[in-house]
Amino acid sequence: MSTITLASKRRRAALRTAAFMSPWLIGFAVFFAYPLISTVYFSFMHYDGFRPPTWSGAKNWTYVFENYPYFWPALRNTLWLVVIMVSLRVLFGLGVGLLITKIKTGTGVFRTLFYLPYLAPPVAATMAFAFLLNPGTGPVNSILEKIGIPAPGWFNDPSWSKPALTLLALWGIGDLMVIFMAALLDVPQEQYEAAELDGASAWQRFRYVTLPNISPIVMFAVVTGVIQTMQYYTQPLIAGKVASGVIQGAGTQFEPGYPEKSTLTLPQLVYNLGFQRFDYGSACVVALVLFALSMVFTAFLMRRRGGLNLAGD
Amino acid sequence: MPETVRKVAFALTASVALLTTACTGQSSSGASDDASKQTTINFWHAWSAPNETKAVNALIAGFEKAHPNIHVNVVANMTDDKINQALRTGGDKAPDVISSFTTNNVGKFCSSGALVDLNPFFKKAGVDPSTTFPKAMNEYTQFDGNRCTVPLLGDAYGLYYNKTAFEKAGIAAPPKTWSEFETDAKKLTVPDGDGYKQLGFMPDYHGWETTTEHYFAQFSPTYFDKNGKSNLAEDPAFTAGFTLQKKLVDELGGYQKLERYRSKLGDEWGPKHPFHTGQVAMQLDGEWRLGMALDAKPNFDIGVAPLPVPDDQASQYGKGYITGTIAGIAATSTKQNAAWELVKYMTTDTDAVVNFSNAIHNVPSTLAALKSPKLKYDPRFKTFLDIAANPNSTTTPASVNGGVYLTTIQQLGYDYESGKVTDLKAALQKTAQQIDTDIAQAK
Numbered sequence: 001m002s003t004i005t006l007a008s009k010r011r012r013a014a015l016r017t018a019a020f021m022s023p024w025l026i027g028f029a030v031f032f033a034y035p036l037i038s039t040v041y042f043s044f045m046h047y048d049g050f051r052p053p054t055w056s057g058a059k060n061w062t063y064v065f066e067n068y069p070y071f072w073p074a075l076r077n078t079l080w081l082v083v084i085m086v087s088l089r090v091l092f093g094l095g096v097g098l099l100i101t102k103i104k105t106g107t108g109v110f111r112t113l114f115y116l117p118y119l120a121p122p123v124a125a126t127m128a129f130a131f132l133l134n135p136g137t138g139p140v141n142s143i144l145e146k147i148g149i150p151a152p153g154w155f156n157d158p159s160w161s162k163p164a165l166t167l168l169a170l171w172g173i174g175d176l177m178v179i180f181m182a183a184l185l186d187v188p189q190e191q192y193e194a195a196e197l198d199g200a201s202a203w204q205r206f207r208y209v210t211l212p213n214i215s216p217i218v219m220f221a222v223v224t225g226v227i228q229t230m231q232y233y234t235q236p237l238i239a240g241k242v243a244s245g246v247i248q249g250a251g252t253q254f255e256p257g258y259p260e261k262s263t264l265t266l267p268q269l270v271y272n273l274g275f276q277r278f279d280y281g282s283a284c285v286v287a288l289v290l291f292a293l294s295m296v297f298t299a300f301l302m303r304r305r306g307g308l309n310l311a312g313d
Numbered sequence: 314m315p316e317t318v319r320k321v322a323f324a325l326t327a328s329v330a331l332l333t334t335a336c337t338g339q340s341s342s343g344a345s346d347d348a349s350k351q352t353t354i355n356f357w358h359a360w361s362a363p364n365e366t367k368a369v370n371a372l373i374a375g376f377e378k379a380h381p382n383i384h385v386n387v388v389a390n391m392t393d394d395k396i397n398q399a400l401r402t403g404g405d406k407a408p409d410v411i412s413s414f415t416t417n418n419v420g421k422f423c424s425s426g427a428l429v430d431l432n433p434f435f436k437k438a439g440v441d442p443s444t445t446f447p448k449a450m451n452e453y454t455q456f457d458g459n460r461c462t463v464p465l466l467g468d469a470y471g472l473y474y475n476k477t478a479f480e481k482a483g484i485a486a487p488p489k490t491w492s493e494f495e496t497d498a499k500k501l502t503v504p505d506g507d508g509y510k511q512l513g514f515m516p517d518y519h520g521w522e523t524t525t526e527h528y529f530a531q532f533s534p535t536y537f538d539k540n541g542k543s544n545l546a547e548d549p550a551f552t553a554g555f556t557l558q559k560k561l562v563d564e565l566g567g568y569q570k571l572e573r574y575r576s577k578l579g580d581e582w583g584p585k586h587p588f589h590t591g592q593v594a595m596q597l598d599g600e601w602r603l604g605m606a607l608d609a610k611p612n613f614d615i616g617v618a619p620l621p622v623p624d625d626q627a628s629q630y631g632k633g634y635i636t637g638t639i640a641g642i643a644a645t646s647t648k649q650n651a652a653w654e655l656v657k658y659m660t661t662d663t664d665a666v667v668n669f670s671n672a673i674h675n676v677p678s679t680l681a682a683l684k685s686p687k688l689k690y691d692p693r694f695k696t697f698l699d700i701a702a703n704p705n706s707t708t709t710p711a712s713v714n715g716g717v718y719l720t721t722i723q724q725l726g727y728d729y730e731s732g733k734v735t736d737l738k739a740a741l742q743k744t745a746q747q748i749d750t751d752i753a754q755a756k
Contacts, residue, residue, distance in 0.1 A: 048425045060754075063754045067747070067751075135576045136576035137576070156572065243576075244519055245519050245520075245581065275397060275398070276397075276715075277715070277717060278425055278715075278755075
């Protein structure tokens, strides 16, 4: 009798727990588990979105890895951007945050100045940069030529197109600056005072006081930066289109990744395969590669340090 | 252990943003509706300029007057990507009739069944497409015997030239063969330091309309053999086309110098187009350029001619590349008979086609409309009407995966003009293999 009561109590408790968890569980099932399983399923199917899917085995995987001419360049570009662009964004965001927390007057003005570009819509910002960095008519190259510095081809030169995109990303640093400023202002003042009493130099204060205190935020910035960069789509696409001279029109042809595939990124391939070529199977393969890559990067970053577990400390 | 679980959970959550949701579900329907009953259909088109949308609305008003029981909801400025999605999902708001600028998509639309085969409708209406539409237009609107689209006005490509610059250079008439063209382009080129005061012709593939398919049309190439395999390495027309373009690039200053110059030029759709400004003396372009160039009020006389042909095909001078807008009926539509009435009116009614052509200065897409006395045009526009009606004019064939093969050929063009690829023969073979692989993947 008592055991029955106990069992039913446990069952009720389990149901209660499940009921409280259900909003998350439903969300997880609908927005994560189902799309993930579907993506894996469709990666083995020939599916054009119109006719019912048919089994094609590993054909899509073979095609993407061996025969799709854009895959490897896009993967290389994405990795380049993840490593270089994310590192520079974090360093630059931290640098700007440090500077603004140190200055005594005009903090508000500088904060606004650095934050404003972040609010610019990505398409408009990219088009503005394409105009500024136009090798022939852009003001940047005009100034460089005037002062005798050899002017790069920026978005028209395959070796300069990704650095140009990085410049654009650094210009929109406002989001990182804000979170770094919040973290920097949170560092206990007494720790700096103690370090100063011990004769620590400015660099040592930064290295042994500031950095350990803000490391969870750095980790957050790196992880979110990696994920955002994996999804980098709009800016390289617009930059390539504008620089190639092809805006849109009947008969005009856009070269994906102009110049010379240097601005191709993996999300562009997902779009190209799925929504332009009607090859959803191969698009799912690229999406899964993206997923796997982000998992690997995130897991690697989490192992490097206690990561976000420290954030709550 | 719990820590590991936590880390994995975090990594999973962090990665969720990267997943794309796959959708399924497709309905199909037959043409069982009664087109004589009161009904409303949706028509999506790609035109966006005010004069163009006004012309489309006038066309639809004419249709509604002729068919008072069919009301048409018109949605303008619809891109191919939006149309693709709507064709896939269907529903009340989805289009019954679509029109698109991208003839390259015909193969995809037909092979996937996104648009219905119109052959039975034509048969029932007693209209023969092969005697209604110009040859090239008749070809690019079908794939493997499936006619899922119809031409809705067309585009023809020719040569625009600066008559004043021609006179100054002592050139009496537009070039008829490519060797004459080469000579004229060099004569018309006036270097200026690292750039040009005037460039005879911008040969680079990024020079707006100077794409591989537009150049190669003058060589009448055969893109695929009887088995549907790429003919790129077999047909000498491609080698000749690539070689000619490369020669022009090298003779007019080299790739780097030309690209540097190109980056300083105005964009294709703006008033500062280099042909309007006199920075380029000859321009390969479609019939729409004439109106745009006249609107820009250039300080020279504009001449129009067909594009040159290879020296050994001089008798075929007058041909050109043909493409255009296409119209079709969505497979998801439940009002296909009513939709057909609209498609038939827009694409085969001579007066409707002529009035629409007069309004937006595109090439009429029926043989009857091309000859219609009601057609109003600048005398120079006649060149494009003749190119469209020329039996030697060519188009690019539909393929199961749309225009992917053209992008692949174009990519080789970029690599060849820049000097990245030097062994053309080997590159043609490799590109042909790539095209075949892409097509096999799409099947």
